[in-house]
Amino acid sequence: xxxxxxxxxxxxxxxxxxxxxxxxxxxxxxxxxxxxxxxxxxxxxxxxxxxxxxxxxxxxxxxxxxxxxxxxxxxxxxxxxxxxxxxxxxx
Amino acid sequence: xxxxxxxxxxxxxxxxxxxxxxxxxxxxxxxxxxxxxxxxxxxxxxxxxxxxxxxxxxxxxxxxxxxxxxxxxxxxxxxxxxxxxxxxxxxxxxxxxxxxxxxxxxxxxxxxxxxxxxxxxxxxxxxxxxxxxxxxxxxxxxxxxxxxxxxxxxxxxxxxxxxxxxxxxxxxxxxxxxxxxxxxxxxxxxxxxxxxxxxxxxxxxxxxxxxxxxxxxxxxxxxxxxxxxxxxxxxxxxxxxxxxxxxxxxxxxxxxxxxxxxxxxxxxxxxxxxxxxxxxxxxxxxxxxxxxxxxxxxxxxxxxxxxxxxxxxxxxxxxxxxxxxxxxxx
Amino acid sequence: xxxxxxxxxxxxxxxxxxxxxxxxxxxxxxxxxxxxxxxxxxxxxxxxxxxxxxxxxxxxxxxxxxxxxxxxxxxxxxxxxxxxxxxxxxxxxxxxxxxxxxxxxxxxxxxxxxxxxxxxxxxxxxxxxxxxxxxxxxxxxxxxxxxxxxxxxxxx
Amino acid sequence: xxxxxxxxxxxxxxxxxxxxxxxxxxxxxxxxxxxxxxxxxxxxxxxxxxxxxxxxxxxxxxxxxxxxxxxxxxxxxxxxxxxxxxxxxxxxxxxxxxxxxxxxxxxxxxxxx
Numbered sequence: 001x002x003x004x005x006x007x008x009x010x011x012x013x014x015x016x017x018x019x020x021x022x023x024x025x026x027x028x029x030x031x032x033x034x035x036x037x038x039x040x041x042x043x044x045x046x047x048x049x050x051x052x053x054x055x056x057x058x059x060x061x062x063x064x065x066x067x068x069x070x071x072x073x074x075x076x077x078x079x080x081x082x083x084x085x086x087x088x089x090x091x
Numbered sequence: 092x093x094x095x096x097x098x099x100x101x102x103x104x105x106x107x108x109x110x111x112x113x114x115x116x117x118x119x120x121x122x123x124x125x126x127x128x129x130x131x132x133x134x135x136x137x138x139x140x141x142x143x144x145x146x147x148x149x150x151x152x153x154x155x156x157x158x159x160x161x162x163x164x165x166x167x168x169x170x171x172x173x174x175x176x177x178x179x180x181x182x183x184x185x186x187x188x189x190x191x192x193x194x195x196x197x198x199x200x201x202x203x204x205x206x207x208x209x210x211x212x213x214x215x216x217x218x219x220x221x222x223x224x225x226x227x228x229x230x231x232x233x234x235x236x237x238x239x240x241x242x243x244x245x246x247x248x249x250x251x252x253x254x255x256x257x258x259x260x261x262x263x264x265x266x267x268x269x270x271x272x273x274x275x276x277x278x279x280x281x282x283x284x285x286x287x288x289x290x291x292x293x294x295x296x297x298x299x300x301x302x303x304x305x306x307x308x309x310x311x312x313x314x315x316x317x318x319x320x321x322x323x324x325x326x327x328x329x330x331x332x333x334x335x336x337x338x339x340x341x342x343x344x345x346x347x348x349x350x351x352x353x354x355x356x357x358x359x360x361x362x363x364x365x366x367x368x369x370x371x372x373x374x375x376x377x378x379x380x381x382x383x384x385x386x387x388x389x390x391x392x393x394x395x396x397x398x399x400x401x402x403x404x405x406x407x408x409x410x411x412x413x414x415x416x417x418x419x420x421x
Numbered sequence: 422x423x424x425x426x427x428x429x430x431x432x433x434x435x436x437x438x439x440x441x442x443x444x445x446x447x448x449x450x451x452x453x454x455x456x457x458x459x460x461x462x463x464x465x466x467x468x469x470x471x472x473x474x475x476x477x478x479x480x481x482x483x484x485x486x487x488x489x490x491x492x493x494x495x496x497x498x499x500x501x502x503x504x505x506x507x508x509x510x511x512x513x514x515x516x517x518x519x520x521x522x523x524x525x526x527x528x529x530x531x532x533x534x535x536x537x538x539x540x541x542x543x544x545x546x547x548x549x550x551x552x553x554x555x556x557x558x559x560x561x562x563x564x565x566x567x568x569x570x571x572x573x574x575x576x577x
Numbered sequence: 578x579x580x581x582x583x584x585x586x587x588x589x590x591x592x593x594x595x596x597x598x599x600x601x602x603x604x605x606x607x608x609x610x611x612x613x614x615x616x617x618x619x620x621x622x623x624x625x626x627x628x629x630x631x632x633x634x635x636x637x638x639x640x641x642x643x644x645x646x647x648x649x650x651x652x653x654x655x656x657x658x659x660x661x662x663x664x665x666x667x668x669x670x671x672x673x674x675x676x677x678x679x680x681x682x683x684x685x686x687x688x689x690x
Contacts, residue, residue: 001591001631002590005593008594009594009597010096010103012598014103015605017110017126018605019613021113023119026118027672028610030663032126033122033126033129034659035604036125036130040152041648042628044132044133045648047096047133047137049632049635050092053141054638054640055311055312056136056144057644058145058304058313058439058644062145063129063152064647065321066328068655068662069324069327069328070125070153071659071666072662073156073160074118074662075662076164077118077160077666079666082670284528285531285532285658286662288528289655291471292471292472292654295432295458295459295461295467296435296651298462299435300435300439302450302458306447306450306451306454310442329465329467341461341466438644438647441640496623499603499616502603503603503616504602510612512674512676536657537622538618539618540615541614541618541661542661543661543664543668544665555615
């Protein structure tokens with residue numbers, strides 16, 4: 001069952017990659033990257049059980065903690081863009 | 092099973108690399124870079140290279156996309172289409188180099204072969220004797236912080252130099268080679284209530300997890316490099332949500348710049364202390380009568396130095412980059 | 422002070438669960454780390470009743486159980502939408518009132534909406550939420566106000 | 578006892594994998610950005626919880642389940658927040674929700690643009 005889970009995760013990652021490549025819009029790619037992140041957390045956790053080495057869990061934990069920072073970075077970038085556009089229109 | 096996982100991950104890796112080349116738009120490329128980081132980390136995990144995977148997790152998928160995002164924010168998202176005909180020279184050069192590299196791998200010993208030079212030179216000694224000589228479970232840390240401590244000192248210096256170089260290039264004019272915010276804009280036009288409240292809860296745990304990684308490098312994956320990166324990403328998260336001026340008030344740029352040097356100095360001083368006692372540089376046995384205990388103390392100290400330097404340098408680089416785009420904004 | 426102690430306690434628990442090594446040296450390092458992080462958190466001004474919602478602890482358990490039920494139900498709903506030959510959904514955007522006064526409750530409410538698939542908070546404004554839903558039923562369920570009422574009760 | 582646990586964990590993993598596939602399918606098939614975001618939500622809440630629960634039931638020592646619990650907790654905190662941040666970023670950038678064919682813009686509540 002563990003092996004099946006790992007295979008499913010790999011499949012889902014491939015699908016996310018298709019989206020990341022196809023877009024169409026840049027936020028679809030961001031979403032794909034974010035989806036990829038949570039799937040990596042699960043993949044590493046599952047692999048740690050498959051191979052019987054629980055110390056891998058630390059790596060999964062790191063992802064669970066810092067995965068969403070890059071989405072927030074994207075949010076800040078779009079905001080700055082809006083503000084810049086706003087100041088230009090105002091001027 | 093292992094073979095299947097490895098080959099699928101490698102195929103995805105190649106696909107991502109291909110997509111990175113084709114995709115236009117810098118934000119999209121940044122996201123693909125982060126996917127690439129995640130994939131290589133998973134790949135390293137399946138290869139049992141846990142410490143490398145850890146670094147890749149923190150750097151390749153965490154901090155470097157963030158720094159790229161800040162760059163995109165500063166320079167804009169578009170990527171001009173290359174004008175003119177196919178870059179024939181580049182294609183020829185890349186093909187030849189690639190072919191040479193592939194031919195080069197033919198001379199390498201097969202993967203995992205026991206009589207490969209890498210496995211017959213010093214590795215057996217590390218694996219067999221590190222338990223007695225150094226007495227910590229994670230051999231990677233033994234090699235990194237004790238047997239090869241001098242190499243690691245070099246790496247820390249490289250990171251420190253990189254930080255200095257970024258400061259020199261991106262320094263705010265008139266501030267003696269330092270990147271500090273010059274003005275204090277008001278609070279954000281719209282507060283991110285949800286993000287701020289959730290991050291308020293998560294940031295202390297990110298920071299504490301970094302310290303956990305720092306001090307458990309002897310037992311599990313991790314150590315100073317990874318810890319520094321995770322710590323810095325906690326600070327960057329705070330900066331993204333509360334603005335550069337606030338984060339600069341909490342974690343002062345002057346302090347961070349000093350700490351970057353303090354970390355390197357801590358590492359170097361640990362080595363010098365051994366020389367004062369007439370032993371070779373970075374020989375930790377002087378710290379205690381029992382050599383194994385001495386190794387423990389020495390490794391803890393140099394790892395702390397690494398952690399401090401890495402965390403500070405990444406924070407410094409973040410300040411310099413963020414300052415750049417906040418100036419573009421103002 | 423209560424919040425500082427609460428956070429330090431939570432951090433210490435996090436360290437102990439993660440560590441798995443209980444030698445005096447590591448416990449001492451853990452104590453130092455917890456103190457350092459608490460100090461930085463105080464400087465960051467992130468220690469308050471939002472980051473350490475002690476006052477919610479008693480009532481959050483039953484709410485999470487209820488929310489878990491909602492999550493499972495809406496997952497099943499979405500599963501059958503996705504696996505049809507023609508994916509069937511009628512997206513809707515709506516504004517919802519936001520009666521909760523404290524930030525933590527607003528965030529719990531917004532994130533509960535996000536956690537149940539089929540509904541998603543797009544914007545959190547001072548007096549309303551902008552919600553995107555996959556179906557009219559999703560919006561209708563939120564407008565019926567059960568989730569909002571339960572979240573409001575957390576704060577009381 | 579352990580046989581029961583193994584069956585339970587297998588069931589959790591199987592259900593979780595199925596939900597993951599569902600999410601991926603929705604992610605691929607839905608025509609609109611916001612709808613795809615919902616599909617991600619499916620995979621991220623319940624599927625993560627089920628798979629982590631399944632793994633927890635497989636552990637024989639006491640430390641890994643706790644770490645898994647922490648991972649689950651952090652994912653449950655951060656994944657809805659990330660979805661919201663993403664929706665907000667797209668909204669800021671002017672991406673507006675469309676209908677299920679991805680052709681027409683949806684009617685918005687009065688006062689939004």
